Amino acid sequence: MAEIIVVTSGKGGVGKTTTSASIASGLARRDKRVAVIDFDIGLRNLDLIMGCERRVVYDFVNVIQGDCTLKQALIKDKRLDNLHLLAASQTRDKDALTEEGVSRVLDELGASGFDYIICDSPAGIEKGAHLAMYFADQAVVVVNPEVSSVRDSDRILGLLASKTKRAKQGNGKVTEHLLLTRYNPLRVAKGEMLSVDDVQEILGLDVVGVIPESPEVLAASNAGVPVIMNNESDAALAYQDAVDRLLGEEKPMRFTEAPKRGMFARMFGG
Amino acid sequence: MGLLDLFRKPTKSAGLAKERLRIIVAQERSNRSAPDYLPLLRREILEVIHRYVNINPDAVQINVGHEEGQDVFELSVSLPVKPPTAVQSLPRS
Numbered sequence: 001m002a003e004i005i006v007v008t009s010g011k012g013g014v015g016k017t018t019t020s021a022s023i024a025s026g027l028a029r030r031d032k033r034v035a036v037i038d039f040d041i042g043l044r045n046l047d048l049i050m051g052c053e054r055r056v057v058y059d060f061v062n063v064i065q066g067d068c069t070l071k072q073a074l075i076k077d078k079r080l081d082n083l084h085l086l087a088a089s090q091t092r093d094k095d096a097l098t099e100e101g102v103s104r105v106l107d108e109l110g111a112s113g114f115d116y117i118i119c120d121s122p123a124g125i126e127k128g129a130h131l132a133m134y135f136a137d138q139a140v141v142v143v144n145p146e147v148s149s150v151r152d153s154d155r156i157l158g159l160l161a162s163k164t165k166r167a168k169q170g171n172g173k174v175t176e177h178l179l180l181t182r183y184n185p186l187r188v189a190k191g192e193m194l195s196v197d198d199v200q201e202i203l204g205l206d207v208v209g210v211i212p213e214s215p216e217v218l219a220a221s222n223a224g225v226p227v228i229m230n231n232e233s234d235a236a237l238a239y240q241d242a243v244d245r246l247l248g249e250e251k252p253m254r255f256t257e258a259p260k261r262g263m264f265a266r267m268f269g270g
Numbered sequence: 271m272g273l274l275d276l277f278r279k280p281t282k283s284a285g286l287a288k289e290r291l292r293i294i295v296a297q298e299r300s301n302r303s304a305p306d307y308l309p310l311l312r313r314e315i316l317e318v319i320h321r322y323v324n325i326n327p328d329a330v331q332i333n334v335g336h337e338e339g340q341d342v343f344e345l346s347v348s349l350p351v352k353p354p355t356a357v358q359s360l361p362r363s
Contacts, residue, residue, distance in 0.1 A: 151291060154298065162302075191282035194284050194291075198288045
């Protein structure tokens, strides 16, 4: 049976899609068979971040409504053979996703041998977000070190603990992980930004990864390549560590400390 | 950052963010565990009391807590200091 991981946050613009693309690619690079599903019906974007927007023929809603087979709708990643994407539909019909339909697609993915299914949740707490988390075994809650994002994450943690299938059927809770993105160690050192410890303490949960703020994230999205694939960048290495931790490995946190600067640099800037 | 920044007062706003979040998260978590009929229950109790006594809406406090393995429902109504006046004229909703 496939392990279902939802990538969620409540607040928009914190890096859910970037994270979904990178975690899915990271797991695929570790030889797992991975399917990643865009649940943001009406606002399809994961295809763009993964660079396969011109190859979308059928989408998630087409599969649910029986317009095509699951196999026809799955888009094979051009870099990694064992990674597949199911694109969101661009329909404006909010009721296009149904619990029964989503359940059927997830079961079929599991039966066709996928090890991991990554569900990229839309922002908010409406139907799309609810269905993205409903069947999850694990959740990656993406949070920025900023007040509104932290508060919304706590709201999402509450929903994961009460409104998911696991919570309702009482067969163990959803395993929750925090993933901090847009982290700026220099601003944290200056007391201008919440630290990893602050966020862990407020939400009462350990972080599975800390992704430093990096120009490479925008560069990767511009190019349609998940940022984790760029081995040169700190953000990519931080995502690789997060994937390793999701797979149960112990890894020390990197890129969370401000680089030491000498007296000269501090006085004259740079 | 340059020479002048050495004399500028640093802005340590992260502590403020942490403190505010700690309070609001704790408050929202306590509401989360409460049954979802509480706001309606509170409003109806307020309406009933209001038929007899002119109290202000904040006077009715409802808390649900856990004590020794059971839920404790706590209702407190503070009445005005002045002798309560009957308000028969209030329209019944």
